Amino acid sequence: MLSIEIELPPPRTTAERRRDVLAKLAEGVDIWVASADSSGRAHLIPLSFYWDGERLTVATPVNSVTGRNITRAGCARMALGPTRDVVVFEGPVEVIPVEEDNDLASAHAAAAGFDTRGSQGSWIFARMTPQRIQAWREVNELEKRDIMLDGRWLA
Amino acid sequence: MLSIEIELPPPRTTAERRRDVLAKLAEGVDIWVASADSSGRAHLIPLSFYWDGERLTVATPVNSVTGRNITRAGCARMALGPTRDVVVFEGPVEVIPVEEDNDLASAHAAAAGFDTRGSQGSWIFARMTPQRIQAWREVNELEKRDIMLDGRWLA
Numbered sequence: 538m539l540s541i542e543i544e545l546p547p548p549r550t551t552a553e554r555r556r557d558v559l560a561k562l563a564e565g566v567d568i569w570v571a572s573a574d575s576s577g578r579a580h581l582i583p584l585s586f587y588w589d590g591e592r593l594t595v596a597t598p599v600n601s602v603t604g605r606n607i608t609r610a611g612c613a614r615m616a617l618g619p620t621r622d623v624v625v626f627e628g629p630v631e632v633i634p635v636e637e638d639n640d641l642a643s644a645h646a647a648a649a650g651f652d653t654r655g656s657q658g659s660w661i662f663a664r665m666t667p668q669r670i671q672a673w674r675e676v677n678e679l680e681k682r683d684i685m686l687d688g689r690w691l692a
Numbered sequence: 693m694l695s696i697e698i699e700l701p702p703p704r705t706t707a708e709r710r711r712d713v714l715a716k717l718a719e720g721v722d723i724w725v726a727s728a729d730s731s732g733r734a735h736l737i738p739l740s741f742y743w744d745g746e747r748l749t750v751a752t753p754v755n756s757v758t759g760r761n762i763t764r765a766g767c768a769r770m771a772l773g774p775t776r777d778v779v780v781f782e783g784p785v786e787v788i789p790v791e792e793d794n795d796l797a798s799a800h801a802a803a804a805g806f807d808t809r810g811s812q813g814s815w816i817f818a819r820m821t822p823q824r825i826q827a828w829r830e831v832n833e834l835e836k837r838d839i840m841l842d843g844r845w846l847a
Contacts, residue, residue, distance in 0.1 A: 567775035571736035573728030577765050581726035581736065583775035610732050618773045620722035620738035 545675045551691050554672040554684045558624050561617050562588040566649065568626075569616045570595055570663075572606035580606055585649030586615075587641075592666050593626060594645055596635065599659040607663045608632050615665065621674055628668040628688075635660045700830045706846050709827040709839045713779050716772050717743040721805065723781075724771045725750055725818075727761035735761055740804030741770075742796075747821050748781060749800055751790065754814040762818045763787050770820060776829055783823040783843075790815045 549557070567583045574580075580602045584595040593615060597604045607613050607630050617624040635642050635653040641662055646652035653660040670685035672678075684691055704712065722738045729735075735757045739750040748770060752759045762768050762785050772779040790797050790808040796817055801807035808815040825840035827833075839846055 569724055569736060569771070569773075569775065571726040571728075571734040571769075573726075573732040573734040575732045577728040577730045577732055577761070578767065579726040579728040579734050579761075579765075579769050581724060581769045581771050581780065583771075583773070583778055606732070606734075610734075612733065614726075614734050614736045616724070616736050616738075618724075618738070618775065620724065620773065623738055625736065 545677050548678045548681070549672075549674075551681060551684055554678075555690055558617075558670065558672050558684065561624060562593075565617055568593065568595065569618065570603055571614045571616075572603050572610065574602075574606055575609060585645075585651070587645040587648035589644065592664050594641065594662050594664045596645055596649065596653045596660055596662050598656075599634075599661045604661055604663075608661070613663065613665060623671075623673055625671045626665060626667040626669075628665045630663045630665045633662040633664060635662055638662065700832050703833045703836070704827075704829075706836060706839055709833075710845055713772075713825065713827050713839065716779060717748075720772055721803075723748065723750065724773065725758055726769045726771075727758050727765065729757075729761055730764060740800075740806070742800040742803035744799065747819050749796065749817050749819045751800055751804065751808045751815055751817050753811075754789075754816045759816055759818075763816070768818065768820060778826075778828055780826045781820060781822045781824075783820045785818045785820045788817040788819060790817055793817065 566585055568586045570584050571579060571581045582603055587594045611629055613630050615626045642654050667685060668688045671682040672684050673682040721740055723741045725739050726734060726736045737758055742749045766784055768785050770781040797809050822840060823843045826837040827839050828837040
């Protein structure tokens with residue numbers, strides 16, 4: 538069997554990963570959102586997001602699968618890609634009807650490129666305050682992939 | 693408010709999406725795997741995959757969150773990115789201990805770039821037979837995003 542050795546770049550430090558994650562959050566538009574219903578059936582969809590410096594906000598119709606799952610569970614798992622430059626976010630999620638926070642609606646519209654207030658039907662914002670963030674590229678970064686725990690950035 | 697109009701390419705036909713999805717499956721290495729536990733807590737992680745022409749196989753330690761969730765639920769939702777070129781797969785998932793199918797282990801190793809048989813601990817293959825596949829790029833492709841339903845490619 539032919540074996541090919543690929544030289545990986547050295548693993549990034551925690552501080553480097555934090556810097557890269559904040560850059561992704563500032564630039565990014567879409568995030569993968571995984572949620573589940575009470576029977577443990579998983580859903581997964583990409584949604585546009587807005588990052589306010591501490592919290593991730595996505596918008597979804599109140600009656601969509603993601604909207605129903607997050608309203609029920611009050612939590613979700615979100616991830617930025619690509620799959621070889623992963624950032625995973627976990628934390629509680631607040632559900633806010635879009636008509637109840639006009640400032641958030643404006644900020645989300647500017648970041649996401651569409652305005653929920655002009656969209657058909659009832660929409661909600663799902664706003665996660667990450668408690669845990671993990672960041673890794675290749676297998677040599679799996680160790681030390683936690684860069685936030687209990688809501689605190691690790692040094 | 694400044695409004696910017698971006699010209700999107702015309703939506704792909706069902707046949708074009710199918711061709712693009714099969715190319716992604718042939719070339720791709722990693723897929724997002726969403727699963728959930730019995731309380732409806734979602735998990736999400738990228739895993740290397742092997743596509744045999746009809747089924748998607750990923751490997752995971754039997755005691756990982758994904759391993760436990762899929763063993764319990766017998767289903768998952770998987771997605772190929774990036775987030776503006778999405779393919780979503782849903783279907784039942786068989787769980788196969790890696791030592792029980794040596795041909796599958798070899799094929800997975802060749803596609804995924806690592807051999808579960810040399811990995812520490814007990815590993816399983818989770819093999820999905822997609823029943824529903826959706827493919828879209830931008831908002832103008834949300835309509836007609838189903839390209840497989842009930843296990844059949846749509847025309």
